[in-house]
Amino acid sequence: MTSKTIGILGLGVFGSTIAKTLSKYDCDVIAIDKSEENVNRLESYITKGIVGDITDDELLTACGIGDCDVVIVASGSSLESSILAVMHCKNLGVPEIICKAKSRISTEILTQMGAHKVISPEKDTAIRVARNILHRRISDIIQLDNNISLIEFYPPKSWIGKSLQELDLRKKYDLNLIGYRNGPNEKLNIQFTADYRLKESELIVAITESDSFEKSDFFDDFAN
Known part of the structure; x- marks a missing residue:
């Protein structure tokens, strides 16, 4: 390159x-x-x-x-x-x-x-802080477009131990999985298969429509 x-x-x-x-x-x-x-x-x-x-x-x-x-x-x-x-x-x-x-x-x-x-660095930072306050599971949010965001978050307890195939994130939650980290500041792992099972300490990185998580109960819905 x-x-x-x-x-x-x-x-x-x-x-x-x-x-x-x-x-x-x-x-x-x-x-x-x-x-x-x-x-x-x-x-x-x-x-x-x-x-x-x-x-x-x-x-x-x-x-x-x-x-x-x-x-x-x-x-x-x-x-x-x-x-x-x-x-x-x-x-x-x-x-x-x-x-x-x-x-x-x-x-x-x-x-x-x-x-x-x-x-607008100050505005963007303020928005991210506000969203982090509302969504405690979210570690980071990056807005890619008007209504497309990259989010990094800890999986709900109901997801732990389940495979990606079982969870079917795209269909059920409108989440397009990019990869996962073993913890904060760890390297992003993009090599995964449908039978990979999520662990509690992992951070999931995915792309979704911003409107999907604007509601404060976004992750509450996941836990049900």
């Missing part, structure tokens, strides 16, 4: 976290930030770090942003800066532009300007 080149425009908490995470994988990271301190702090995590203005189209061109497979506009402090950065990336032909936003209006504007995906 050919390694990807990822551009990160803005190295605040959000951009820095992405850079550090990407450093664990086989990809090149080009990062730009107006703060020399921010760039220097991430020197060991990025392939190329540039101190400069992310709204400067000539700088973006010179730094190779146009050659990136994905560019993340991670500076959410100024909507104007984000808009200009998205416009320049679009003009440079970047195939995928991901942008951070702080409000619904900002999200709409950035989408209209050419961002392929706009995320």
Whole structure:
């Protein structure tokens, strides 16, 4: 697999976290930030770090942003800066532009300007926390689309010891099983057969329609 080149425009908490995470994988990271301190702090995590203005189209061109497979506009402090950065990336032909936003209006504007995906970290985190409070069995939730979510959860007691064939998760619960973990932070196991029997300490990872678990009694239904 050919390694990807990822551009990160803005190295605040959000951009820095992405850079550090990407450093664990086989990809090149080009990062730009107006703060020399921010760039220097991430020197060991990025392939190329540039101190400069992310709204400067000539700088973006010179730094190779146009050659990136994905560019993340991670500076959410100024909507104007984000808009200009998205416009320049679009003009440079970047195939995928991901942008951070702080409000619904900002999200709409950035989408209209050419961002392929706009995320609101604080809003997304708040939603996940609220859902975790309602659904104690759920360990994590990642919304993939408007109504499709990836969920990680502990199986109800009524499932323990039963085979996947017996449970028939897709038909009975609208759950498409991806795999399971032996515990938190353990490696995801995607090798399983229909006769595999669930254990109490395992975490199940599955895809489902978000509407299916919006009700607080979602997992109560499983136990019946």
